[in-house]
Each structure stands twice: as C-alpha cells, then as structure tokens.
Amino acid sequence: DIQMTQSPSSLSASVGDRVIITCRASQSISTYLNWYQQLPGKVPKLLIYTASTLQSGVPSRFSGSGSGTDFTLTISTLQPDDFATYYCQQSYSTPYTFGQGTKLEIK
C-alpha cells in the first residue's frame, strides 16, 4: 500500500498568515493527489484534485502543487473559516490512502 505522510501534524497560525502543508507519498503517484478540509464536527469537503485543480466554489486562496512524491497545499491568506483539519489522499492505486491529517489551529 502507498503510505501518505503529512507535515506538520498540527500547526498554529494567525488570520492573514500564509500556510503551507506538505504531503509525501511512499512512492511516485504522479498527480493522483486530492486535498480535503474537515471543519470540526463537519463532513470532509473536497478542496483540490489532481494535485492542483481547484474544486468549484473553493476560494482562490487555496492552491495545490507537486507531482511524483511531494505535494503542497498552500493557503495564501488565512481566514477564520480555514481553521480545520486538512487531509491529502492518493488515488494512484487502491487502497486510496489518506494522510494522517494536519490540524490547523488559531494562534
């Protein structure tokens, strides 16, 4: 199985900050990489797919990049609604594993 490792596991930041979350795959997955946001007590929401394509309706302050084994999710200017847990997921081969999550908290 492909292992997905996110860093950091938790992060404290302030409104207005620029935040970068990284995701590393245990083998090359091309751009078969998706990002999700889960607000506390809520259902996960798709943010980005194919590593860099913004899902419809998602604010442009979110962006994704990378290919192969290393990927990043960037939030350019943190807003109050962005404090959540973020997950990457590979869909290169089944099982479509998720990263362990990155919890973004208010500083």
Place this chain on the structure above:
Amino acid sequence: QVQLVESGGGLVKPGGSLTLSCAASGFSFSDHYMSWVRQAPGKGLEWVSLISRNDSPKHYAASVKGRFTISRDKAKNSLYLQMNSLRVEDTAVYFCARVLSGSYSRPLDLWGQGTLVTVSS
C-alpha cells in the same frame, strides 16, 4: 437537492453484522463511482471501499477485505456496505461519498453526513 443520506448504523456486538445504506438524490447515480470512507472517534479518515459505475471492479482496504462487501442498486439510487465479522476496531462514522466524474484522480466531491457504527460487547 443533490445529496447522500446514510442509514443503518448502530450498536452491534463483536462478530456481528450490519448493513449500511446510502440514498443518493439530485444527480445521476449511475454515472458515478461511489465510495465508503470511515472515521474512528477522534481519528483521521480511512478509505474503505470503492465501486465502479457498473458494479465491477470493486476495491477494499486490507483491513476490511473479506469481511465487507460494497454494492449498489441503480434502480433504487442506493449504495450499500454489508459488514460481517465486525470488530471493535471497526467502530467509526461511515461516510458515503461520490466520486467526481471526469477526473482521473477520482476525488470525492459529495459526502453524506455519516452514520455511526459502534462495535462493543
């Protein structure tokens, strides 16, 4: 309204069985791959299973393979997860999710609200 609504969760004893259902509405169910994802209390997301538009192929996480069966009924616009030989570690909220059509990375673009399965004696 485009939505997925899960049902069938509950309390079951170790070794028991349970079938989860997911009712789809507001979109063409037969056009989409569908998936189950679970989340143990206080933990991260775990991918469980995937079914293609035409029932085959089906894929499973190693942790559930041989015990869980995914299926769909196009006439009823419904997805199912038959869970047998349940273990304490299967305790989780189970989400039904739709795979976005037209994307090779098969992202999950629509999620149900989840149904809680608790396995305990």
